[in-house]
Amino acid sequence: MKRRSTATNTTTPPFLEGCRKKTKSVPKLSLCHELLSSSHTNESSVRILLNYTTSESDPEFAVQSILSLQTFFAVRLFGDGVPDFDLRPVFDDFLACLLDIASSPLCKFHRVRMAVLEAIMVFVKLTKRGAFDFALYQSLIQAIVYSSSLEDNLFLESLASNYFNYIDVRYFTFLAVNALCDALDKRISSGNNAVIEGDGPQASLDNSISKIHFILSHIPPLRDSDTCFEVWSDGFLSKEVNNQENPKLKEGKDGRDENVLSAKKRLKMKLKFTKAWMSFLKLPLSVGVYKEVLINLPQAVIPHLSKPNIDFLTKSYDVGGVVSVMALSGLFILMTEHGIEYPEFYQKLYALLVPSVFMARHRAKFFELLDICLKSPLLPAYLAAAFAKKLSRLSLVVPPSGALVIIALVHNLLRRHPSINCLVHQDSRGETYQDDTSPPESCSPDGNASVASDIAGGTRGVDVFNDKESDPLKSNAMRSSLWEIDMLRHHYCPPVYRFVLSLENDLTVRDKTTEMRVADFSSSSYSTIFKDEMRRRVKQVPLAFYKTTPTCLFSESDFPGWTFGCEQLKV
Structure with a gap:
């Protein structure tokens, strides 16, 4: 629904600054402002904005609608205010629209991509009253992995660069990846390994596996030297005392408290990290992903596994050729640093x-x-x-x-x-x-022949x-x-x-x-x-002197018994 309005003097909310075009965005800003400023909002106004929150919408309209609806639901549904009608069904529709845009070509626009990602991650925290909403986050990861859009890696890059520094986001990402890999493995075992079935666009199996590898390879590993971590949601790390009483808790760069990870949580993180990687390595990897995995395993994966598994590397080592050469490094680390035996x-x-x-x-x-x-x-x-x-x-x-x-x-x-x-x-x-x-050969018990x-x-x-x-x-x-x-x-x-x-x-x-x-x-x-x-500096150069100009490359005296001639064929 598009309408003209003369309300050009309407004050634009701060989060809409820089997101509008002079020719297209002005008619819609009045509706956004009305939704956010009015104390009484009917369902039809929200539905009108939802019509602009689709993968076919204009990018500027989509950004404004997402930002407006995000603030609206955060205040009216999860704030102290009392809504005029049941907002939950409309909110569920809004989340479905966000997931649809996240796995669509519309995310090639940076502002759209960041608006969708921020909105989803805000509700990942709000819908559980501060705790992490794993179901919503898993739906996001699943939508991206199962999508055939070429812009999915851009969305994953934004997710990794903005949220993988939070320890709880890493933890729940491992859970989501593990569940996805298990589902793919079951689907392949049942014989359906051509495409990924779903309500949205279909993606090839290789494309989905490549996205899973992208996610895993961009999660920073948990190192023993890491002490303090940031969390996105509440409850993942408990704070028993404040910063003044406990020196292990300190304030981060953005004012957020950084938390010390307990030994129990560290072990749990390692287990989830190991499960996610082991589930991924069971999938049929394409040649390109296979080689990337073999390159990164020795330094980025194996040292951080709770219980290294040799099966993947031994199978790779048995393939032969370049794959075996690339698997040698990881296999050598398992044998020398983890005490795993490989007799052959x-x-x-x-x-x-x-x-x-x-x-x-x-x-x-x-x-x-x-x-x-x-x-x-x-x-x-x-x-x-x-x-x-x-x-x-x-x-x-x-x-x-x-x-x-x-x-x-x-x-x-x-x-x-x-x-x-x-x-x-x-x-x-x-x-x-x-x-x-x-001849007779003298051999020692270990098979060595006598010198x-x-x-x-x-x-x-x-x-x-x-x-x-x-x-x-x-x-x-x-x-x-x-x-x-x-x-x-x-x-x-x-x-x-x-x-x-x-x-x-x-x-x-x-x-x-x-x-x-x-x-x-x-x-x-x-x-x-x-x-x-x-x-190199050459001090002496060998020279050849001939009294007469050579007529052939080799002389017959150089090869006794051989002649270098061509007999004429007689017709």
Whole structure:
């Protein structure tokens, strides 16, 4: 309903300043002022403003209606005043309108978005007489998650930046997310995993899961160093004494009292945090969300869980490829800091050593973790030898940047585990076998092959190491040698062969050398190698002088028995 009015001198309430346009908002301001200033208000006036509080309304009209109705209901329904009629049904309609706008494209306008968010959060506190109205807040989260609007992330960003600093809002957000994830999991188990059903617009399952991850990833974790917290509602934290009597309670920046969280509440917060994340990790995550979760889990989630669960990471570790590389960090933290056992860890880590890992986006972190995982002095000799040999074999096929990392890793393995120094120089003592059977092998109970065993298991010059074997114990690494590293002394890339030559004395003079920092080489690439070479000062430049101008690239004397010519085809 639109009407013209000449009441241009009407005083505008303070909360409407800056929210009107000169050409459109003036006719409606009189109705807003009448609703707020009159001591007797009929239901029709409220209904007229509700007609402007819809997702199809003009943004300015919607903002004015929301602000007016918010103040009206806060005073008449939850204040000391007595309403002229039953306001509860009209108030419920107003809340339904707010939830509809919150999940609509109208929230792309900042003023609309903030007006809706503030109104809902005010009534989250008022409807329970100061306590937190979880049902209303859950309806808000559910409306956003189930919506297909592209502006939902803007609304979630506003919610996170303005209200996730309150400890009670974080707590009830965990409850809402946990309930949503359980509902989605049941719906998927029943076979309905295409769309989310609801009264409003439908959203795809991946879109809803992505919003849930957005919410969880933007909630600040509860740290042990955090002492004082702000609360949005009353009753979540009890104040037994005032600030003068209890030094643990202090006034915040905006005048609101900050409260100390008890040990019981801390434990409860951790449990809700853990339940929300564990419920979320059960859902079928898209590739993009999956990778983001694996990146954030080690530092932002695992340290704050009440009881870390290894299932998600072990399943990710079994996927292979980049996903396994990204899961390694979280799995390593669970094993080293939380005492969780994973017997197949090193076997799966051994399987990750493929050429593609040297070109993965997260290769730098992977190589650093690989170096840490191989640092334990309790590592069996056969396992250290298998990793050294597998890495050496990969050095022949990976880019120069990968070869630099491999040299550093193998060097550290040889320094940490003297029992595998036999790989540097294996002496067969001239013994060979006349048949194809393998020589007798002496093995220790832990599977380590005796260092005194012969490497000449068959024909001289044949490497007995099986790089296709997935089990390090069966790879025959202890009976092989690191001839691949020696081959790198003739590598075509100068930094590679210079690096090999510089480490020749490290194994003989251990007191004067240290381990290599893998982090210095893990991020190398063709570009970084080229830039380093361009900065080097070359003192001597090799030159070639020819008495006559060369007519071919190779001369026949360089390749005895080969000719480089092209015979004429006879027709």
